Structure formats: structure tokens, C-alpha cells
Amino acid sequence: MKTIFEKSVPGREGCWPCEGMAEEAYIPAELLRDGDIGLPSASELDVVRHFTKLSQRNYGVDGNFYPLGSCTMKYNPKFTEIVAGMPGFTRLHPVLPQLQGAGGLCQGALEVMYETENLLSEITGMHAFTLHPMAGAHGELTGVMLMAAYHKDRGNKKTKIIVPDSAHGTNPASAAIAGYTVVSVESVDGIVDPAALAEVLDDEVAGMMMTCPNTLGLFEKNLPEIVAMLRKVDALLYYDGANLNAVMGKMRVGDVGFDIVHLNLHKTFATPHGGGGPGSGPVGVCEKLKPFLPISRVAKLEDGQFFLDYDYPKSIGYVAPFYGNFGVVLKAYAYILRLGRAGIIRASENAVLSANYMRKRLEDHFEIPFNRICMHEFVASASRQTKNDVHALDIAKALLDKGYHAPTVYFPLIVPEAIMIEPTETENKETLDRFIDDLIEIAELAVTDPAAIQAAPVTLPVTRLDETRAARAMELTDDL
Amino acid sequence: MIPDDLLYAKSHEWCMVEGDVATVGITQFAQEQLGDLTFVELPEVGDTFQAGSEMGSVESVKAASEIYAPVTGEIIEINEALEDAPEKVNEEPYGDGWLVKFRIKGEPEGLLDAEGYTAVIEAEAH
């Protein structure tokens, strides 16, 4: 399909009819740009057609099943878009509450932030939350900065952060960017092993980052022991909230001893992923870390008025220009209100039920390395299929031909040929059954006709794309 | 496919010493593990390295790996052709796909012969 630049006809006008004066009247010519910009010139209908056609070459949760492990691709309720689009919220300039006398102009927005922080604190058992981090990885960075601030304040000389080998790649990257050395700890039987942890744990460890359930979908049942070990060396325990959808109402991370947590509102709290963003990664902390949270903090006066509090001398400062991705927070807030206590517990229960059901139905057809009760997702492997030279990637592509999005493949790194499946609670049983049947059919085809699977996909706008060519040619804009 | 006349580092670089000049590349085993290379990052002429220190990196679509200096010395030439044609490393890792030339300082130390290196990659294959 042609790009919008290739469709452009110079002189054709978009949807802006009014004329302004020439800029030369105000700005000297030597400060102005030369020639055309090269932005498209197309009629409004041409633009609408172009992007409608592009959307038809895309795939979202609205279209079909999206069992992308670790990404919690649940249904994004439509009414939350109406909430985020209310002019009372969209037209608010972020500087307003920072002006004297203007706090009264944004009480509703400040209340949303205040209430959301409280709800997230109750869901996770944390003492306080900040909504500022703008994505999960941004939450991780904020969390690691909080660790650093805590240890600095205590006069601790800490240089290392422990990360299990099953962790998301963002964990070590966030720790490194905050200035720490990363130490990996090997999993035993799919979970963190206290004995292995003891080998790498010493006084120089600032903290440990864990995902629970972990990326294998397994519950970290040694948590109490791990917490006790870390406390002994004054190391903090960080919870990567990627998999919170498994345990809401069943375990609160604050109660079991986590000191810092980041959530992904775009996963657990059903805000749309937007093709890769915007997300939102609020960070919660235990009481002793509250003084270090980013500023500003939203606070409530005795008369019920909300205001921004900057009086946090130990704060790590600013991680966002304002208060985070407020538009995303609004959607999550509306979702939590809609579900309420019972709905949130039910969400986790059904996410875990669906994952176990799929795991059980697939166990005769695929290798499942840690085949026991899982949480909201499980990891299968294409290791049986490799003897016919069919790999996890081939199976993923064959699923695309069946009209699904593929599961996460080749992650976590510790399972060869990993296929990580997360159904979420919002998919009905017919969808799960149909997907399983199709996956079983693919496993059979891997034996009878491996070439057919190696050739997939064949029903989409393009077949497999040459990634090596893309990386070597580096054609990143429409200018060649 | 492990030439007898070269020296090897455990980190999969090879090294051919002629007088005080050492030509360095990555081994056949290393390029196979990485797959089709898309980018080779090399040091600049005049840079100096201690044996074992990081001097560059190679990237494929799915992987990235650091290259370590197998000898101590100064870079006197780099293989500029790799900037536009990283695939040369895949095609001829011991020939046109060489990476850099060093003027070495002192004698190379701690490097393996072909037999020793064969043992290393056999161990890694397990």
C-alpha cells in the first residue's frame, strides 16, 4: 500500500480554510525555513480513506483473540473512552493547579488523581502511590530511583540489584540506567530459589526486582523467605506489576513485604495499548519510602479541597513534566469504579481459570516445561515440533493465518522455543476452545506437512518480512 | 573449520600474528551463533586496548555481542568495508571479514591454539 506521501498532490488542501498573514511580517527571513516542508497535501476524504485502509491491515483485541503472554490483552471497555474524552478533562492545561488561585479550576481532576491513588493503594496494600510514571518501564526506572534515594538517605553503600533470570528485559535495563550493576539469579524449578539467592546476596545489594506470578506464570511460593533474607541486608524488594492480573484480591504485594511496586494500567486495568502506547505505570511504596516519591503529590485539605504538595525535601524530583498520563489514569479509574471489589476479584479468578483450562487442554500436544497449576498465563514450548524443523516462530505465524494474534514467543529466555499464552478473563469459552483446537491442528500439521507451517502466513497483506534487509538498509523514512 | 595457524580467545575472537602486527576477527562459530550480521561497530585507528577489554560489537537481527581485544596494543587499521557490508563477516570470517589490525605491545598472552579452542566450543555446544 502506498504511503500518504506518495499519494500527496501539491496544492491539494486539507481541512483548514482560513488564511494567516505571511510570517515574514513578524519574523526575519534568516530565521525562517527554506522551501516546502514535505508534509502531505491531500483532501480530507483521501486522508480518511488512507488511515481506514491502514487500520484494516492491523489487528486489535476488538477484532479477535490476542493471547499475547505477559501483556494482558483484555477487553478495553468503550465507555472509558467517553470518560477520557470529556471536555472537562481534555481541555485542562496542566500548569493550572500550579498557579495561585487557580487550584479551584481543576478540583475534579485533582480528585480523580487522589481517588485513583487511594484505590491502587488498597488493591496492592501499599502505603502511597504516584501516578507520574508514563509506562511500565518508566515505573521501573522510578522505582529504582526510589531505591537509590532510600539507600543514599540511610548512608548505605549499595551497588547491585538482583534480577531473576526469568525477568523481563526492562528490569536489568532500568537498573543499569539508574546506575546499578545487575546480578542475575538462576531459577530452580521455575521459581526463585532461596539457596541460589543466598549465593548472590550480600551487603552491597540495594534491592531485588521480582515479577509474581513470574514470567512462567508460576507463583513465587518462597516469597516469605525471600523477603526475610532481603530485610537482613536492608535490601528493598521491588514488584514488577506486569502480572498483577493473576492475584487481585488473593494477595496484596504490600502485605507480603514488597517495598515498591509498579502497575501497568494498560494491562491490569484495561486501558487500551494503543499499538504500543500510551501506557501508564503508577508506582506504589511502603511507608518508609513515601518521603522519596516524585513531586508534586496530590493532597487533600480538611475542608475537602485538593491541592498539589511540593513539600517533600527528600523527593527524587520530577519523572514527568506534570502528573503522568492523566488521560490513561482516567480510563483505569473508570474501570475500577465499574468493576468494584467483587468485579476485580472475579477478574483475577477467571483469568487464572482460563489459563489453567487452556494449559490442561494443550498438555498432550505441546511440551509444557512446568506443567502444574499456573496463574494467569503459562509457557508451552515448541521443543517437540523442532524435530520436524517447526519452531515457535512458525507456530506463531500459522496462528496469524487462523485469524488470531500470536502468543508471545521466545520469552522467557530460560525456556527454549517458548510460547507464552495469556488468555485474560474477558474471552469466552468458545473462543478459548476454538483457539486450542486450531493450535492442536497446527501441532498435527507440524508432523504431516511442516512446510505448510514454515510458509505461514499466507492470508495476510504480507508474508514473512526480511528483517535482516531492514536492519542493513536502514530505510527509516519515505525519502529514498 | 578452525584454522591451525591462528590463535583464539575464549570470547571467540581469532588473531593472526605477523611480526608486531595482529589481524583480528571473530570465529566461524561466533558468526554462526549470531546469524546474519547487520552491523559491526569497530574502534578508531589510534585507539589502544588492553587484552580482554571491550573494543567493539557486532549485531544481528536477534542478537548483539561485544568484541574483546585478544591482544594489547594500538589499532592501526580497521576493515572499513564492513560498514556497508557486514555480511562479509558471515561469508568469510577468517578472510575478507577480518575486523581490525593491531600493533601489538608485548607478546600475546592467554590465547588458545586450534585444539584448545575446539575444546571451548565443544563445551559451549553442551
Add this chain to the structure above:
Amino acid sequence: MPYVPHTESEVRDMLETIGVASISDLFAEITQEMRPKSFDLPEGLSEMEVLSKLEAMAGKNATDRTNFLGAGFYDHYIPAAVDALTMRGEFYTAYTPYQPESSQGTLQALFEYQTAVTRLLGMECANASVYDGGTALFEALMMAVRKTKRRKIIVSEALNPIYRVMLGSYTSNLDLEFVTVPHKGGMTDIDGLKAAIDDDTAAVLVQNPNFFGSINDFTELFAAARERKAVSVISAYPVLQTLLKTPGAMGADVAVAEGQSLGLPLSFGGPYLGIMTCTKQMVRQIPGRIVGRTQDSKGRTGYVLTLQAREQHIRRQKATSNICSNQSLCALRALVHMCALGELGMKRAARLSVERAHICAQRLTAIPGVELMTKGPFGNEFAVTLPINAFEIIAKLTARGFVPGFPLGRYYDGLENGLLVACTEKTSEEQIGIFAEMLKGALK
């Protein structure tokens, strides 16, 4: 139960298949000592109830006030096509395009976005965006540090102070040295910046127009940086960039921008869009997602995420950044916005904004005691010096329905009487007239 489809009999069937008696058996590994101490959440509400609760909260925000606030974040008109197209479920309920064959829509759109922003900024390469203009600036600074292996950063004090405090927080654990070159009466001190560049300098950071609205040509400064092998980083304003000399033409190595003004509502601070562009020489340092054009096995054109070997899922702790997403939907909005307005519409919006700001400046400076702070050319934003404290004026006028601007004293000592005023194409001449009358009255 909202959004959970399983019926009771289906749940029984599924439990039977799994081989457990109840759902609680699935959570048996969470022992009693790990169970919640409380879970005190409100009961659920109907969709209608949630909407009316939030309508009421939105109603507590006064958005009918006329707004002359900018400070890097502007209320430009957004064509209706932007919402209509980006709200298509195929776009907004998708995730990162991990499976390119079924994500060509997102991927091609991001490729077109990369094309549009590189053209707008006159640069060679772009990534698919980062969180916001502030994180883009931080990532640009880190690109320079990696490229030069140096630790000194020279920053103009006329760079948005909201970003300068962010940079301070982000780098507090890193061993970097910041040299801030003071502004000169709201002007960027180019000679001062030049003099500060030395052989230890990793980057020089400036903004155009600067925080005070003042427009510069940084060609000489960037040439001086290049001579010392330091990296030139500029923060731009996309709407005005349709008119102004480009970062590329000035010789910048990295050009970043807050993309909010391209089709994103102000929305109380986010989601916004961090635009990042650079020269070819710097592209290996750029963090985040990048889309490249390639071919499929049948030779047809297609798009993929590329240069991923820089990223955290391959490099882990050695990655160029920990960022693993982009603001994809925001980038799509920016692209549709630029396409819907088109080359001519984009320029007209910018011209109108500039024109309105100059009319406004003229009206305000006609009031005795009100003077332009910056002497040079400006675009759609300018600083004035008032005869009294700006905070006081803001409080007074805000109470009467006008937010007159941003108080410079909030970030600049000695500029307590300074007021930063912004206009866009949405600002009417009538509003400007009322504003001027009100200010005149308030100063009496």
C-alpha cells in the same frame, strides 16, 4: 459480572477439565500468611453511574476560562478526523507490533510518522517516539554521553525549566556534570554557551523558540560544538517548525520536541508525545522503537521494527535505554493531524498563532508599565514585564475568567514581574481585546 463471560456451568466444566474442585484450589499456593489484610474497595457501579459520577467530577474543572497559558504546552485546534480515525479499534486495541504481518497498519503509520517528523525538523532519522518532550531530551542527552564518552552537559537556562528539573532528577545517580548558562533578559546567551564548550563537553542543549518565546539561529553554536566533537541537541516546537529554520539546517545532531501541539489535547499533562530525530551518524544511539521498510518473501513492500539489537529485550542491562514502548497512538494522532491539515494547513495554523501573539503583544504593551521582556523576534509566545508581581495579576484575572499566562517567577529568581503569554489560532482578537482591558483595569 462486567466483562467476564463464563457462566456457572462453563466454570464447572473448566474446573473439571483442570481437575480441581473449585477456583480457590487454583490459588492454593498463596498460603494464609500471604493473603490480603484488607481489600476494602467500593462496590461496582453500572456504566451509567460511572459516567454520571465522572461527568460531575469533570464539571468541577473550569475549562470555559480563556487561556493564555503555554509554557511548552499549547491549545491548538484538532481536526475532527483525528479522533474519528485514531479511535478505530484496529489501531487503539492493538499492542506493540511484535507480529509485523498482522500489524502493517501500525507499522506503516509509524513509518509515515517518522517521515513527517524528520521533514518537519529537517533531520535524517527518527524513532517511533518516546513518552514526552522531557524524556526525549533526557534520552538525547544520554545519546550524546554514549557517543562522546564524555560527562559534561551544557544547558541553556532559557530551556524549558520544567524539562531542566526533569533532567536533574533523571541524572541524579549518574556521574554527569551540568553547566547551566544563564539567560540574558530572556534571550538565549549564545556567546556564553559557545564559551562554555570544551573538550570534555558531551552535549550542548538549547531550545527554539526558547522558554521565553524568543527565536534564534543556532548554526554558529552548533558549528562550535562540532569543532570540539560535542553533540548539539535542540528542543523544538513542532507547530512553529513549519515556519522556522530547521534544526537540521542549523546543524543539530539530535532534535527533539514535545509533540502535544500536533493533535493531542492538553488533558492535564498527558498522554503526550516525545519526538526524537537525529542525523544518520547518531542513529545507532537512538533509543526505543524504530520502524524500517523492507520486503516480504514475495518481494512486496512491508514494514518491521528494526535495529532491535539496541534494545532491552536483547541487550538487557547494556541496552541504549530501558524504554520498551513508544507513544504509538499519540504518534498516530500527530500523523493524522499533520495529514488532515496538510502542508498548507499546518503553515496556516502556525501563521495565525504568530499573528495573534503579535497583536496580543501590541495590545498589552500599549498599557502603561507593561513592556516586552525579550527584544528579539518571537513566534506565538512572548514574555512581558508587569509593573507588579505576576502571581498577583494571575490570581486576580483567573478569578474573572482569564488565565493570563505563566508566571516566570516560578522558575526564575528576579523575574517575579514576568508573565509568559501564549496565543494559538484558537485565540480570537476579541479575547485579546478583553484580556488587554482586564489587565489595564487590574493594574490601575
